[in-house]
Amino acid sequence: MKEIEIYTDGACSGNPGVGGWAAILIYRGKEKEISGSELETTNNRMELKAVIMGLTALKEKCSVKLYSDSAYVVNSINNGWLFSWALNNWKTAGKDPVANRDLWEQLLELTKKHPTTFIKVKGHSDNEYNNRCDKLAVSEIKKLKSDI
Numbered sequence: 001m002k003e004i005e006i007y008t009d010g011a012c013s014g015n016p017g018v019g020g021w022a023a024i025l026i027y028r029g030k031e032k033e034i035s036g037s038e039l040e041t042t043n044n045r046m047e048l049k050a051v052i053m054g055l056t057a058l059k060e061k062c063s064v065k066l067y068s069d070s071a072y073v074v075n076s077i078n079n080g081w082l083f084s085w086a087l088n089n090w091k092t093a094g095k096d097p098v099a100n101r102d103l104w105e106q107l108l109e110l111t112k113k114h115p116t117t118f119i120k121v122k123g124h125s126d127n128e129y130n131n132r133c134d135k136l137a138v139s140e141i142k143k144l145k146s147d148i
Contacts (some may be wrong), residue, residue, distance in 0.1 A: 006023055006026070006055070009047070009070075018145055034053055052106050066117065083108075
């Protein structure tokens with residue numbers, strides 16, 4: 001099975017507001033950048049969208065190391081919250097509906113297809129790929145804003 005690294009980031013201008021997401025996929029030294037934007041969204045949705053789009057870009061089953069600066073995403077996986085939400089009919093421990101359920105459901109399916117290790121990186125620091133993802137996501141916001 002191929003081993004892939006994926007770096008992701010999401011950004012939002014206003015929260016909610018115009019958002020952008022980006023992912024960099026790395027396999028055997030080759031890199032592929034993908035990015036996009038949405039008009040009315042939140043930062044958390046863009047963080048999730050970046051992860052989903054990164055995993056969706058894989059053409060076959062891969063073992064993935066996914067790097068994100070989003071504690072929202074990484075902790076939800078690594079602390080088992082996502083799996084608990086799914087088992088509890090998409091309710092939090094406090095019995096509230098899970099925010100962004102549509103995206104969490106997509107992510108859950110993708111992690112069944114691609115064994116994924118989620119790794120938290122410090123945002124806006126010295127991680128080259130995280131910084132590139134941030135620039136790509138912000139660039140997508142600027143492009144979309146210039147079109148409206």
